[in-house]
Amino acid sequence: MRTLSYSGLLCILSIAPFTGSLAAPSRSHPHKVKESIVPPRGWVKHSIPSADHTIVLRIGLPQPNFHVLEQHLYAVSDPYHERYGAHLSKEEVERLVAPHQESLDVVDEWLKSHDIKEGELVRSPAKDWVTLKIPVSLAEKMLDTTYSVWKHVESGDELVRTTSYSLPENIHEHVDVVQPTTMFGQFKRFKSTISWPEDSETPPQLKAVATASGVTVDPSCNSTITIKCLQQLYNFVGYTPTSKGNSIGITGYLEEFANSQDLQSFYAEQRPDAVNSTFKFVSVNGGLNNQTLSESGAEAALDVQFAFGLAHPIPGTFYSTAGRPPFKPDVTTPTNTNEPYALWLDYVLSHPNPPFSISTSYGDDEQTVPESYARRVCASFAQLGARGVSLLFSSGDWGVGDNNEDPATQECFTNDGRNITRFIPLFPASCPFVTSVGGTVGINEVAVSRFYSGGGFSDYFSRPFYQDKVVKDHLATIPKGTYKGLYNPKGRGIPDVAAQSDRYRIYWRGRAVLIGGTSASSPAFAAIVSLLNDVRLSKRLPPLGFLNPLLYSKGISGFNDVTIGHNSGCGTKGFNATQGWDPVTGLGTPDFGKLKKLVLPFH
The missing domain is CATH 3.40.50.200 (Peptidase S8/S53 domain)
Incomplete structure (x- = not known):
């Protein structure tokens, strides 16, 4: 397995942010489907959510250097490697998963085009996640979709979800995932x-x-x-x-x-x-x-x-x-409907000294978690x-x-x-x-x-x-x-x-x-x-x-x-x-x- 030297890591961390011409504001670009699923087994459309129903939307931006982080992860975890145990700092990890500046700028322009202000956003320390609370009516406009209240026939559980969402064409390469949209997991x-x-x-x-x-x-x-x-x-x-x-x-x-x-x-x-x-x-x-x-x-x-x-x-x-x-x-403002371990990850990644050994006794059927979202959460574990x-x-x-x-x-x-x-x-x-x-x-x-x-x-x-x-x-x-x-x-x-x-x-x-x-x-x-x-x-x-x-x-x-x-x-x-x-x-x-x-x- 090829690995980078520590000096190579420092070089990666010091790379200047990508600069290039920004795409035009997203309103000038037609929407294109980003993700679409078949209605999952056991779930049926039940009703229409009120227009002011609140959704906590999480937008994942690409992590172009994640493959480099992965190389370092394996180097410091391999007992036969010279760098075994030389774990990275919080700041080093954040730099390796940070999106390009162009992605930040393009997504910001898209959000501004919908009158969403910076003060309404919560950014992860690496700026690879953007979280915002918005009414479902605005989410539908942004994602060119229609949300419904879906009910699980066996359990009676209900979720506000859609089976397909779209983004402006110029946004696609700058967004990995948007949730909650297509996730029908039953975290247990x-x-x-x-x-x-x-x-x-x-x-x-x-x-x-x-x-x-x-x-x-x-x-x-x-x-x-x-x-x-x-x-x-x-x-x-x-x-x-x-x-x-x-x-x-x-x-x-x-x-x-x-x-x-x-x-x-x-x-x-x-x-x-x-x-x-x-x-x-x-x-x-x-x-x-x-x-x-x-x-x-x-x-x-x-x-x-x-x-x-x-x-x-x-x-x-x-x-x-x-x-x-x-x-x-x-109710208008619900309990957060993203998977809770994503919220926990947001928190623990933002702190400098998490516990060295952590156990979790919860999970989902893999197929109920959209693959794009599962991969991003998995990358956070890395x-x-x-x-x-x-x-x-x-x-x-x-x-x-x-x-x-x-x-x-x-x-x-x-x-x-x-x-x-x-x-x-x-x-x-x-x-x-x-x-x-x-x-x-x-x-x-x-x-x-x-x-x-x-x-x-x-x-x-x-x-x-x-x-x-x-x-x-x-x-x-x-x-x-x-x-x-x-x-x-x-x-x-x-x-x-x-x-x-x-x-x-x-x-x-x-x-x-x-x-x-x-x-x-x-x-x-x-x-x-x-x-x-x-x-x-x-x-x-x-x-x-x-x-x-x-x-x-x-x-x-x-x-x-x-x-x-x-x-x-x-x-x-x-x-x-x-x-x-x-x-x-x-x-x-x-x-x-x-x-x-x-x-x-x-x-």
Whole structure:
């Protein structure tokens, strides 16, 4: 792989802005279709929004030097590269993703032609995104389109959307994407059903098991997962972080609030040395911090209690991001209808010191997020990776299928009007610049449970180079013709890694409950990454940052391979867990004892 030297980066960063003749104001140019989709399956036109209904419009300008940023991302994330760990600063990243001045000027002229003033705009730090609040009537004029209220037949969710929009011809090359327009995603949390410990069906008890690392796992861990269980399973019993400056973060959406009283109850039971410690709360876009015990979120409780409990005393941050798409469009100014993780990205990219390890347990069916928008959001994740942030995302709980909890009755169809059967990969887990975490269950760690570990292959993103060998090796094990046409064998493979994902004991609304899903796997793995960052920081080394190039090379030997189980969905058994990487559990589950040696420089 060709990479640029650091001096080459400085050269790129100092390039003068593009200057050239500006196109004439956009009103003199006819509109041309920018994006058009077939009405997605399950959505029907319901009504017409009022003309003064407010839309928060996000306009993405091109990032002409993103390929350079990508080169640097891989250089600083490759453990065999001389620049490994030399992460870029916030300012360096912003310069690399900044649009040309011509794009800024042309788009500004277009906005001015619609009487939109500079004071009405919000620009991202790199100026690659422009956000404005406007009535739907003006949005329709600007985009030469007609918005409708669309209703999802099954859920009753409603969205104000269009299936096609246009831009003046002279604007096309200066705008990558405009949303909300064609996005019909149903942003959702990943978790299986909550159960009460006294009512739950207890799996057969096993005798104490010695793991490959020689650590003995208590047999109770087969029915209930605690902090002690994960420490035993993943070989970090007795490890205490000591470095300064480390950090871990959890993202919260959809009015999920992390309750402090529940956290203290959890600490008292499972992490007594953490009692009376807390986390930093950050509100994004008006996100609330409702501490009413009866309104606390199970997802937030799971994420915070295990991520911060496993990583203690590493400082934790919980981000509460407002926004709940879909919404009921029956008021003039609605809740923001863009995907909330885009709002969170806006916020975290604008801050100089985001947490080094961040877990997210939410996502969408990939096909419900327009590819142009998915690529731009994915590029934002790359910016964080280049700055030294490890991003962990749950791979989903429905195997190769959609969010129907019964794999046998899932209807997995394409969203492009063809309505052909297709496996349903998830986004953002399918982005090649994040680490996707699948699920296992039981002391013997198999890839099957009350739900199925999300996995498969992206239809948007091609297979990244770091996955090339292991994915090809796995594809060679699949009998020829199996699932032909149901997945993209050239796509980015999901997940990358796995961890325990069922029967986690947490405190929720004042009571102990069991909860699971890859919602549990991701924060647990993020905590282990945070501990690995402690190993490096204690040696005065930078944090790990984007993990995947390390995991798929030097780090492979630090994982316990999972070879039993599958991930049913779409009326099929899905893929099998096999020797080596597989689209069920990825590379396997972590062995901290091995990884803490592998994350240090060669001797």
